Amino acid sequence: MPAYSKSDLERRMAGAVEALKHDLIGLRTGRASTTLLDPVTVDVYGATMPITQVATVSVPEPRLISVQVWDKSNVGPVDKAIRSAGLGLNPIVDGQTLRLPIPDLTEERRKELAKLANQYAEKARIAARNVRRDGNDSLKTDEKKGEISEDERKRAETEVQKLTDATIADIDAAAAAKEKEILGK
Incomplete structure (x- = not known):
């Protein structure tokens, strides 16, 4: 049975985005929640x-x-x-x-929170890249076992990269929206 599973990679990448969104919810923006x-x-x-x-x-x-x-x-x-x-x-x-x-946020505190949001986003990007690496490793393993051809592996690696790019775009969008909310711009 092939080690590579596209649905597993999609689920894990979506998990990285969800974890980021959950972390960002906890950041205070000056409004009670x-x-x-x-x-x-x-x-x-x-x-x-x-x-x-x-x-x-x-x-x-x-x-x-x-x-x-x-x-x-x-x-x-x-x-x-x-x-x-x-x-x-x-x-x-x-x-x-x-x-x-809920006290008003000082400019300094807003910048700290924006920095923290970016740290959360970077953690999520790293998680997405780790999922990409695991997927590519699974594809190489499948190719070595003779379960897929080199062309199939390369095609699937391209899919994995597209999935990674889309996930990182989602992460960047969520982080940018939170930073805008925090800085009040």
């Missing part, structure tokens, strides 16, 4: 859990996130987790509710 707290995990009940498993996160106003903690004993750990997540947010505790005002 429930996805901003997605990377936050809370140490409660002797385990580490996503914040969404111990509280309800909502956006009642454009510049405010509200976190309604279900168990009163978890208010402290949730507060601590948000403060230590490196998001630049300072919760205001109001009973079992934490209010997170």
Whole structure:
């Protein structure tokens, strides 16, 4: 059976783009969003859990996130987790509710976030290139085993390169859109 699978490569390249989009969602752009707290995990009940498993996160106003903690004993750990997540947010505790005002982004912070978006994009490009390398290696293996001819390998390598180019174009577009959103241009 051939080692090369075009559908597997397409799935893995799409995965790289999806991972990038998920990473970019977490970058703050000055507007409140429930996805901003997605990377936050809370140490409660002797385990580490996503914040969404111990509280309800909502956006009642454009510049405010509200976190309604279900168990009163978890208010402290949730507060601590948000403060230590490196998001630049300072919760205001109001009973079992934490209010997170979203501060205006400074020009310096915007540039840092844009740089971080580019780092995420580069990580995704590297992932796409690694998938391309794996695909080309599989094609060479198939050719050595005599399962495909040299012409078939070259044709398939061209397809792999086209898939890689398209994936990297998607990555660049997602990164450019996020950078534009962050810098407010």
